[in-house]
Amino acid sequence: MARVWTDEQRQRQRELIQRTQPWRKSTGPVTAAGKAVSSQNATVHGFCSNRVRVRLRDTMRVMKQVKREIKLYGLEF
Known part of the structure; x- marks a missing residue:
């Protein structure tokens, strides 16, 4: 079931995210070797x-x- 946010909760979450900026702490691969490994995750x-x-x-x-x-025997379906 999806969470229903109040306007106050939404504003508080927005401020928290803007303050901590989690996208700046990405843990994705940085090296070419790491990127090569992670590119195979779906396999x-x-x-x-x-x-x-x-x-x-x-x-x-x-x-x-x-x-x-x-083709060799000239069969048709």
Whole structure:
């Protein structure tokens, strides 16, 4: 459930953020090596995972083979 802010709470939060300026203390990668590592974060899971990429590559390989055979034998669907 989303929080409902009063005008006073919103103003107090705005002042706090302006005073502390958390964006100046970013903890993101600074070096080229760190940036290279963090750029691969999405490949740990999901559609970018190595397992999924291998399965997609294998599926595409089979589909290309089927397409070649359809052409070779003159089959139509």
